[in-house]
Amino acid sequence: MNNEFLASKDTRILVTGAGGFIGGWLVKNLIEQNYINIRAVDIKPKEEWHQRFDGIENLEIDLQGFDESKSVMRDVGAVYNLAADMGGMGFIENNKSSCMLSVLINTNLLRAATLFEVTRFFFASSACVYNTFKQQSPDNQGLKEEDAYPAFPEDGYGWEKLFSERMCQNFSEDFKIETRIGRYHNVYGPKGTFIGGREKAPAAICRKVAQAKITGIPEIEIWGDGNQTRSFTYIDDIVYGTQLLLHSDIKFPINLGSSEMVSINQLVDFVEDLAGIKLIRNYNLQAPKGVRGRNSDNSLIKEKLNWEPSIPLIEGLSKTYEWVYNQMKSEGA
Numbered sequence: 001m002n003n004e005f006l007a008s009k010d011t012r013i014l015v016t017g018a019g020g021f022i023g024g025w026l027v028k029n030l031i032e033q034n035y036i037n038i039r040a041v042d043i044k045p046k047e048e049w050h051q052r053f054d055g056i057e058n059l060e061i062d063l064q065g066f067d068e069s070k071s072v073m074r075d076v077g078a079v080y081n082l083a084a085d086m087g088g089m090g091f092i093e094n095n096k097s098s099c100m101l102s103v104l105i106n107t108n109l110l111r112a113a114t115l116f117e118v119t120r121f122f123f124a125s126s127a128c129v130y131n132t133f134k135q136q137s138p139d140n141q142g143l144k145e146e147d148a149y150p151a152f153p154e155d156g157y158g159w160e161k162l163f164s165e166r167m168c169q170n171f172s173e174d175f176k177i178e179t180r181i182g183r184y185h186n187v188y189g190p191k192g193t194f195i196g197g198r199e200k201a202p203a204a205i206c207r208k209v210a211q212a213k214i215t216g217i218p219e220i221e222i223w224g225d226g227n228q229t230r231s232f233t234y235i236d237d238i239v240y241g242t243q244l245l246l247h248s249d250i251k252f253p254i255n256l257g258s259s260e261m262v263s264i265n266q267l268v269d270f271v272e273d274l275a276g277i278k279l280i281r282n283y284n285l286q287a288p289k290g291v292r293g294r295n296s297d298n299s300l301i302k303e304k305l306n307w308e309p310s311i312p313l314i315e316g317l318s319k320t321y322e323w324v325y326n327q328m329k330s331e332g333a
Helices: 021-032 066-073 089-094 096-100 103-115 157-175 201-215 235-246 264-275 299-305 313-331
Strands: 013-016 038-042 057-060 078-081 120-126 178-184 219-223 229-231 254-256 261-263 280-284
Touching: 013 021, 013 066, 021 038, 021 235, 066 103, 078 103, 078 235, 089 096, 096 157, 103 120, 103 157, 120 157, 120 235, 157 178, 178 235, 201 219, 201 264, 201 313, 219 264, 229 264, 235 254, 235 299, 254 299, 261 264, 264 313
Parallel strands: 013 038, 013 078, 038 057, 078 120, 120 178, 178 254, 219 280
Antiparallel strands: 229 261
């Protein structure tokens, strides 16, 4: 750890994408730590933010423009850039150009950060940067940071994240801004998107099982054959790891993901057990499925920070399913 940079409680902290799932939980945690000068920014109308908090600066701004990026960067000491147009595999595969345009956000925020001499800049990258040829087997032993090259990432979203990583590193070299890059692996938890097309696998499975429980129709549709594998990272681990990385001296991209790999079938097993039901599984082999196997190798983060995401999947799923179920019950399945 580098103790030369520890943001004081009155440091102005900019959180972009603050109206999103991860951004909302990060802002909440910063407030709980008594950071009193937070500027939360998102493109969505405030009533659509996943979480919104009084007593801080909440702004609706599209950060794809340089003038807009400059307007939010004044007097900022540290930046958490979580802003991006993204979602689960269904959204990513059908909105490649929209995902690519997020490069404008990171580029203009970096330009503004150098203009105002920001101390630290965190960029939320993704496991989608990894070479897809190294993810063709469900038996994935874990992706190391160097597996992003030679480059062949997820089309659209993955390319944008990989390019933005390079942009961060180049700005760090040329302008001496301290950038930090975390590669998120399938983040999930309560208060996330669980319906509408942008949801990821844990939230989608929780919704489908909850709907079966509520309606009494004992069936579930699974995208693919269910044997594809992933690791899923609970939101509390991501919020902690993100701040840990920002305050560290790690200048290169690093995995922020759980190494507890499961198949989609096993994920359904877990949620069925939580709900106390067993469902007939209908496999949609034509649906978007992504890579065959993806897992996080945490050797580097354990070496550098003596930490890794470690909240068990069943523990995180229990909280997530309970929240999704209650949302479904209150809104009507």
